[in-house]
Amino acid sequence: MEQEAFVGREEEIKQLRALLKKRSASFVVVKGRRRIGKSRLIEEFSKNRKTYKITGLAPEPNTTKQDQLDEFAKQLSAVTGLPEIKTDDWSKLFAFLAREVKTGQVLVIFDEISWIGSKDSAFLAKLKNAWDDLFKKNPKLIFIVCGSVSTWIDDNILNSKAFYGRISWTLELNPLPLADCNRLLKAHGFRGSTYEKFKLLSVTGGIPWYIELMQGNFNADENIKRQCFLKGGALFGEFEQIFHDVFGKQDQVYKDIVEALADGAAEYKEISKKIDYKSSGRLSNYLTALEKGGFISKDFTWSLASGKESKIAQYRLSDNYLRFYLKYISPHQEKIKKGHYNKGGLPNFINWDTVMGLQFENLVLGNREKILELLSIRPEDIISDNPYLQKQKTRHKGCQVDYLIQTKYKNLYVCEIKFSRSPISAKAVDEMKKKIRALALPRGTSALPVLIHLDGVTHSPEIKDYFYETIDFGELLY
Template sequence: MKKLIFVGRQKLLEKLRRLLRKKTASLVVIRGRRRIGKSRLVEEFAKTHTFYTFTGLAPTEKITAQLQREEFARQLQKYSQWPEFLKSDDWGTLFTILAKITEKGSAIILLDEISWMGSKDPTFLGKLKIAWDTHFSKNPNLILILCGSVSYWIEKNIISSTGFFGRISQKIFLEELSISNANQMLTELGFKGSALEKFMLFSIMGGIPWYLELINPSLSAVENIKQLCFEKDGILFDEYKQIFHDLFGKRSDIYGRIIKYLASASADYKEVSQNLKYSSGGPLSEYLNELTLSGFIEKDYSWSIKTGKERRIFRYRLSDNYLRFYLKYVEPNYNKIKKGIFSKTSISSLPGWETIMGFQFENLVLHNRNLVYQKLNIDPTDITYDNPYFQKETLTQKGCQIDYLIQTRFNTIYLCKIKFSKNEVGMSVIEEVKQKIKRLKYPKGFSILPVLIYVGRCSDQIEDQSYFVEMIDFCQFLN
């Protein structure tokens, strides 16, 4: 089986390649959710260079700091000229040996899953910092890359640490692939399904490269989803547990409760606090921040249309499509799947399927909002603010929530309705948008332009009405 070509990430690769032209050593930090392709990005960057790669052991109760050092020493052994097994009782010694091996010439070093590698040894980061200052930084052709999935640990202990202040040359937070890149990956795999089928896959897997690589091109989208998620030996059947155990360990239960609540709808801090029965000002803020840093949820800030300035109020949105799909469809049917009951069941007949696909499609649109800019001929520099928009009900205004709102410096507001439907989108969508506009409070002199963003088919009546200034079929971006 041939290896898949590397897809996307070209701007990030160019950022890394620019470091090769520097005349000093570089320290790089890369973070992002599991399966997002961090290691693969570094491998692609380093494929024509001398490359040293080390990976931490996945955390379990039995994995100790000593076992992490021993595993690092074992990996280091293959690069060294020492015939005997390397001593592994001290990170300082191990880093010194690695520095000796890489002290001359071009060298790219990857410390992968660095939080796993060093979180159980309080001396790890201090000795890594000393090794950088006294050894690694002395080779002007060396690039040291620190990489990991536990983003909040990296943020706290490396990016925001005084120990590494002024030493980091490049920071990268790796996001999911764009729709066009994800589509390119499906093409490379040989998947020939329709645009609607592809969006079904993206709505469940997002643009996560590792998930997309699991797709069997000889099966339909529905058959792939069933095989991966609704069979007891399906790769994505237990992926949720793997993610939360490996990333959050003992805290996985509280993180799971937060994610489960946000799987149904976005919520503000007070709503999350009340639902989980956590007092305001307690550890809940930390938990939400850690989930945000890890890339699983996003803060959608609201703003004042009158001033164009961001408000302090925001809502948390579950931005990870796989997690929502798992919590809404896989987990509630976990025991049935274990018994093989879903082997002959149509998953599209599951209750609320269309609603959840709608939520998932909204995430895809927000991840690929640059495509909306292009279709509306909006220069990004002209945008005052854009996001899902929510207006609280008060004595003087009605409440409303808008899928996606774009405000430009020309006092133009694009009110976007996002619709995913395997059936035809009917006339009711126009009345729905009219009600949103009626409720929305905005200053005089502003113009409101309704936009429909959809996947599927629209009735001829909608087009005949000429109500929407633009009807954006996201299927066109897969051509």
């Protein structure tokens, strides 16, 4: 059977391969959003290597500690070829596994570790003891734990005193950069135009599994209709699965938060008011969990005069799939279930100029490294870079900048992100001038206007002469 194409993650594979040369055992943590490709990365790394992989049972209300123990034992028997053992003690299962991996180059993988251990408060202590007393005695062993519940991994492993000094390497997977998204689309037979590809990315973001759902024998609209607006489409049911699997019993609060951010960024107090949830440490924890899970971003603004981070921060729904679901799939769930959109093209409420606005901004901000490269800005020269919010005060007006980059050389790159199918008019110059006039610029600072667009800037002298740089974002696909 032909194996599915593996695209990207070259740096992550390189980091994992470096561990093969270590002269002591390695404890590795891999985390990231659901569907980001953690298991697929580990599978690629473990290819042609002796591997023992165990995956936890997905969380269900009736799943017990014993269910997880029994499933672990079944998988352990399958990968070792030895008889299945019955036990109510993790220590016995770890010891059984340790005997099989005590010598030679070997990988041990616990996939979705939060599922495996969440029903037993003693699980982590026993795992820590098994690592200290058994697993790490094989200097060629690489032990990998991974999972989608990033807060559980942070709280129970990365920030736990029990595992302090034991973690050899941590990998946090982010969405694929644009060039890798394009390579993955090509690997799955999609050969559409730049505009067509950005339609797909406005729905999938850089999430590998979502991109892999797109078939080359359909155009972008057909792919999106099939996956989002037909009852059997994977992206029709994915939203509920995310919140059920990752956030469990508290899923409704998390849903309320992302829904509050679907129309644009908001500050903490605005979110509290929108979802009618008291401002508290618990709400902060929910926001942190969504941020660590890769679904929202917390964008701090900063003082242009001092360069110091401000207390002002906006939360942004940085996950394109979640926003597309909330804005365009969720309101029409019942019609989708009844098959109202089975025939014809995409539903008529999909207007791509409207859809692509915030989605395009997310793609730009998620690929800011390439923007910096195109502007010849070295990371070490940056004071701060983020979406920027300046609140109105007595001395200056309020304004918002899509993406602002401040460097130590007193240059301020004021980036306007515009998605438009039609050529962008000279009106963009007037809008940018207004923003720059409103900014409270420190003395001696030069404001450099930058236009980031997709396929179509008018060649009028005003646009060409005014902007310091115009960047066709579509070129980053190639």
